Amino acid sequence: MSSDGIIPSKKSKGILEDLNLDLEVGIGKWEGKAVFTKEPLYIRSIRPNAPKTPKTSQPSGSSTSPISISSTPSPSPQTLSRPRAVPHFTSPLPRTTAIPTATPSSSKTPFSSRRGTTEPPPTQTFGITQPPKPIHPFFNRTRTAPPTSQPRYTAHYSSTEASSTQPSQESQTTSASSSRAPSTLDHNRDRELDLLAEEVGKLHFDYGYGRVPASSASQNKNNTINSSGQRTGDAHDKSKSKIEETTPSDVESSTGVSFRQISSNGKLQSKSTVIPSQLPMFHYDQYSPKPQIAYTSSTDEANDLLGCLKGDVLGFDLEWPPGGKYKVTQPDGSVKTVRIGMTWSKEKGGYVFGQGRTALMQFCDERLVVLVHLGEKMDIPSKAIEILRSPKIYKLGVQVRGDGQKLLRDFPQHFTPSTSACSSSETIPYEVxxxxxxxxxxxxxxxxxxxxxxxxxxxxxxxxSQRYLRKQLDKSNDVRKGNWVEVLDQKQKDYAANDVYASLQIYKSLRRMAQENNFEVNLDRYLSNVDGSVPIPRPATGDNGEAVMRTELEIGERIITLGEGVKPPSPAQLGALSDFVKGTRIDKIATNKGIKVATAEGYICSALQVVGADFLTDEERRRLWEEIPRDTYTWKRNRELYNVLKKEFDSEAGSESETANDV
DNA sequence: GCCACGAGCTGTAACCGTCC
DNA sequence: GGACGGTTACAGCTCGTGGC
Known part of the structure; x- marks a missing residue:
């Protein structure tokens, strides 16, 4: 592609690939669309239309390059000038699996030495002819840019310019980062991760799911005791020992699920990998005591069985048939084709695929797996409803929220209030x-x-399951997408039982991991309740009885109602004002949100123009007056507010009233 | 095949700052 | 004070993941 294009030329990309980059750098081989940046960058644009007054003082970069990049940290987020986010390199590869791969030289820099970062070293591919696919991207992705005081965008230089940029020595110190603007939430999470990483780095981990360091392996082998005093080590079947006997070299020469090694001093040192196909298959009967599998399609029996489940943490899952044609064996032995979850669309002139109704509910505890086969018509047993409604019983699963929503769609009568429960308020509180x-x-x-x-x-x-149980879970399509409506065969029962029992075992592994490392886990933080509590807006009634639309805003802890037709402030403006009334200084708000102070000031004032200065308390108005300097554009653009505050707080207001108008 | 969700990309309105 | 152009924030889209 030409230098004007979005995609850099093969030549320039080749240069990047050929560079013998250090792990610290991050750009070694580009495989994705976005540009990843680890360090704050200076960007100096000398485009013809660039501002004549540079906003940042620059170290001398490559003078021939349209854009110069330095790894020198930005002195202030307020001084960084950047163009808007622009996509950079393109690749047919899926974005989320794009992993900047380390070059062999990267091994010179141990991961443990990378202060303030938490990402694992990139997957090493030495000697691998066919890169393995099965690694879940979340176990193999490099992290996005670390939290800095940078504004939202870091080093998103225009591809047009970058494409003609020769990789200078300085540019080599850049690394990969998403071109997506890191949100405030991302920043917060990154900060959390950094803190956690520091703490975790001090600890010695024996996860019980990766390879166990020799010293602790012998200690823990078959002797792990869970919190309830149960022996769990031997539950990990005979095949487990096979894995434990694997030598480090065996493991490291493989690829697949990556496990990071943590040395006795707690530092991450290197990683080893295990080919998933080498992992044993998960099966509930490998655990001791072997759980009982109870399959029923009787409501009473289901209630009895569910009543036998013990503990406040249960495995939970649902199965339903994807929409499609299914062959069903009739009582007389004949085979009939039926359509499930398909509806005829006049517009499309054909069947539209949907979903079948929930056909199977799985619950389990340590010793009992209950498979409640609802089939086509059976209603949810009352005991299951009780369990599902109870906030005190944790129901474990992956995308468990989706399961909850599915139940809500299929059986709304059990989980949503009747319409008579609607109040006259603008939102309907849902109690179930x-x-x-x-x-x-x-x-x-x-x-x-x-x-x-x-x-x-x-x-x-x-x-x-691969990571925390070191087992493969059978997710083959032939069972997964099968017909769950008809009476289940053994394969389906096993699949359903394994699914739900694996959830419980993964939970146990995570709990053990947390306990061993003195992490307090508040399970309520990971809940995905489905209560249907979506506010239903009801138009307010005007004096003449006609419905008028008003907007209710929540700012800080106060609620304010805007008049009819008043356009509410933008979310960013509301957020800034909300933070301000909570006592946060404006410069702090700007830093937290990664915006300029002037922007934060503008947001707050713009929001106040809508809601009115009276919204603020006397003290808040004084704070606003004191925090925003007099000679800012903020006041120029919000003169009305300026005059109000000036009159209120400026002792020389009278003598300067004309000046105020001139601002 | 459907659904839900998150991440990344992109267009554009709004904002900011300078010039006349 | 208006015009203009660069910068910023955000909404909406696409795509990939997960689930069945």
Missing amino acids: GIKGLLELSYLARGVDPIGTGPGSTLIGLAAL
Whole structure:
């Protein structure tokens, strides 16, 4: 592509690839679309239209390059001038699996030496002819840019310019970062991760799911005791010992699920990998005592069985048939094809695929797996409703919220209030719903933030099983997408039981991990309740009885109602004002949100122009007056507010009233 | 096949700052 | 004070992941 294009030329990309970059650097081989940056960058644009007055003082970079990049940290977020986010390199590879790969030289820099970072070293591919696919991206992704005081965008230089930029020595010190603007939430999470990483780095981990350091392996082998005093080590079947006997060299020469090694001093040193296909398959009967599997399609029996479940943490899952055609064997032996979850669309002139109704509910505790087969018509047993509604019983699963929503759609009568419960208020409070749904992948992220990597997306049950149980979970399509409506065969029962029992075992592994490292886990942080509590706006009634639309705003802890037709402030403006009334200084708000102070000032004043200065208390108005300097554009653009405050707080207001108008 | 969710990319309105 | 152009924030889109 030409130098004007978005994609850098093969030549320039080749230069990047050929560079013998250090791990600290991050750009070694580009595989994704976005540009990743680890360090704050100076960017100096000398485009013809660039401002004549540079906003930052620059170290001398490559003078021939349209854009110069330095790894020197920015002195202040307020002084960094950047163009808007621009996509950079393109690649047919999926974005989320794009992993800047380390060059061999990267091994010179041990991961442990990288202060303030939490990402694992990039997957090493030495001697691998076929890069393995099965690694879950969340166990293998480099993290995004670390939290800095930078504004939202870091080093998103225009691709047009970058494409013609020769990689200078300085540019080599840049690393990969998403071109996506890191949100405030991202920043906060990154800060949390950094803090956690520091703490975790001090600890000695024996996760019980990765390779166990020799010293502790002998100690723990078959002797792990859970909090309830039960012996759990031997539950990890005979095949476990095979893994434990694997020599480090065996493991390191493999690829697949990556496990980071933590030395006795707690530092991350290197990683080893295990090919998932070498892992044994998960099966509930490998555990001791072997759980009983109870399959029923009788409501009474289901109630009895569910009543036998003990503890306040249960495995939970649902199965339903994807929409499609299914062959069903009739009582007389004949085979009939039926359509499930398909509806005829006149517009499309064909069937539209949907979903079948929930056909199977799985619950389990340590000793009992209950498979309640609802089939086509059976209603949810009352005991199951009781469990699902109870906030005190945690129901474990991956994308458990989706399961909850599915139940809510299929059986709304049990989890949503009747319409008679509607109040006259503008939102309808829902007292029921499905509570205590505990998202396992969020729990894993909380307990094992380094192992799961950055981000907040869901991690599949199979990936969790590989990592925390060292077992493969059968997720083959032939069973998964099968017909769950008809009476289940043994394969389906096993699949369903394994799914739900694996959730419980993963939870136990995570809990053990947290206990061993003195991490207090508040399970309520990982709940995904489904209570249908979506506010339903009801138009207010005007004096003449006609419905008028008003907007209710929550600012800080105060609620204010705007008049009809008044356009509410933008979310950013409301957020800034909300923070201000909570007592946060404006410069702090700007830093927290990664925006300029002037922008934060503008947001607050703009919001106040809408809600009115009276919204603020006397003290808040004084704070505003004192925190925003007189000679700012903020006051120029909000003169009305300026005059109000000046009159109130400026002792020389009278003599300067004309000046105020001139601002 | 569907659904839900998160991450990354992109267009654009709004904002900021300078010039006349 | 208006015009203008660069900068910033945000909404909406696409795509990939997970679930069945």
